[in-house]
Amino acid sequence: MFRLTRDGEYGVRAVLHLSANPLAFCGMREIARAQGIPENYLAKIMQQLARRELVRSRRGASGGYALARSPRHMTLRQVIEAIEGPIFLNVCLIKKGECPRDDICPVHDVWRTAQKKLLQALDSRTMEDLVRDGLKKARRAGKKLNGADTRQPREAG
Amino acid sequence: MFRLTRDGEYGVRAVLHLSANPLAFCGMREIARAQGIPENYLAKIMQQLARRELVRSRRGASGGYALARSPRHMTLRQVIEAIEGPIFLNVCLIKKGECPRDDICPVHDVWRTAQKKLLQALDSRTMEDLVRDGLKKARRAGKKLNGADTRQPREAG
DNA sequence: GACTATTCGGACTTAATTAGTCCTTATTAT
DNA sequence: ATAATAAGGACTAATTAAGTCCGAATAGTC
Numbered sequence: 001m002f003r004l005t006r007d008g009e010y011g012v013r014a015v016l017h018l019s020a021n022p023l024a025f026c027g028m029r030e031i032a033r034a035q036g037i038p039e040n041y042l043a044k045i046m047q048q049l050a051r052r053e054l055v056r057s058r059r060g061a062s063g064g065y066a067l068a069r070s071p072r073h074m075t076l077r078q079v080i081e082a083i084e085g086p087i088f089l090n091v092c093l094i095k096k097g098e099c100p101r102d103d104i105c106p107v108h109d110v111w112r113t114a115q116k117k118l119l120q121a122l123d124s125r126t127m128e129d130l131v132r133d134g135l136k137k138a139r140r141a142g143k144k145l146n147g148a149d150t151r152q153p154r155e156a157g
Numbered sequence: 158m159f160r161l162t163r164d165g166e167y168g169v170r171a172v173l174h175l176s177a178n179p180l181a182f183c184g185m186r187e188i189a190r191a192q193g194i195p196e197n198y199l200a201k202i203m204q205q206l207a208r209r210e211l212v213r214s215r216r217g218a219s220g221g222y223a224l225a226r227s228p229r230h231m232t233l234r235q236v237i238e239a240i241e242g243p244i245f246l247n248v249c250l251i252k253k254g255e256c257p258r259d260d261i262c263p264v265h266d267v268w269r270t271a272q273k274k275l276l277q278a279l280d281s282r283t284m285e286d287l288v289r290d291g292l293k294k295a296r297r298a299g300k301k302l303n304g305a306d307t308r309q310p311r312e313a314g
Numbered sequence: 315g316a317c318t319a320t321t322c323g324g325a326c327t328t329a330a331t332t333a334g335t336c337c338t339t340a341t342t343a344t
Numbered sequence: 345a346t347a348a349t350a351a352g353g354a355c356t357a358a359t360t361a362a363g364t365c366c367g368a369a370t371a372g373t374c
Binding site for chain 1: 160166169173242244264279287290291
């Protein structure tokens with residue numbers, strides 16, 4: 001019903017957490033705790049993000065996750081679509097000629113522009129932007145950003 | 158997952174069908190057949206539309222449904238929200254202060270503008286507009302608009 | 315007034331999706 | 345070797361989606 005799922009929400013939080021310190025590997029437990037996500041649940045989501053190559057993983061002792069590319073080149077939309085699959089506001093938009101009413105249905109065009117607007121908004125800010133926004137908001141609220149700024153990089157690269 | 162449900166899709170089709178001939182009462186069976194909707198399913202949807210007063214009903218022989226207000230003053234958004242409830246792209250938008258992260262979460266603002274854009278698009282065209290668009294498209298496609306233009310008004314008002 | 319067509323209202327069903335949990339295997343630093 | 349950690353998949357419970365069915369209410373017609 002037009003609502004972001006928890007998969008998406010948690011995924012965004014996790015990527016944002018990593019974006020605050022883009023080169024550092026960060027354990028799943030830390031992400032889960034800092035972002036208020038059930039650990040085992042987050043595991044599934046991180047796997048998906050790794051498969052879609054938004055994130056790199058390292059197993060074993062002191063393993064964890066790091067961003068696979070620069071937060072300058074990662075938008076909210078990319079994160080969400082990596083997890084939930086491509087966004088289509090209506091089935092009739094999924095594939096050209098999918099819906100037999102396309103050539104007479106006047107609503108189709110409205111959906112198309114609505115979707116375009118939505119995607120534009122989700123593409124309009126990169127993870128880098130959002131980290132910056134978050135720091136600004138946190139400063140204004142006189143709070144800390146869930147320890148994201150206290151983390152120690154384990155290894156760069 | 159960000160997709161219009163069949164309830165919404167069918168509801169829009171039904172209202173659009175009625176909008177083609179705004180003063181006429183039209184039987185449910187006719188709407189269902191013309192728009193390719195299971196009759197019993199449509200019944201539920203029409204009841205909802207009637208409860209929300211987008212549509213008036215008349216029972217008994219030669220009963221049916223008619224628009225409750227002018228198609229000039231009914232937008233796609235109104236129809237969809239009547240059926241699916243208000244649109245919120247993320248839970249954090251449902252109520253101010255709902256999400257405890259609001260004051261530090263940088264994503265919140267993106268959702269807010271994305272939602273605004275989406276709603277603007279869905280509000281941008283009235284049912285009247287859409288009927289006109291449909292006729293134009295149908296003409297171009299050399300087809301008829303599902304018999305909607307051949308109906309006889311049963312009773313005005 | 316009886317009959318018939320039609321909507322109203324709700325109960326019911328089935329399948330898919332959402333939101334997790336849990337356990338075993340593979341990998342890696344020490 | 346060992347301990348820590350991610351990968352992968354099986355499993356569950358709750359909710360939503362998509363429909364079906366049926367009896368009661370209502371309105372036009374004979």
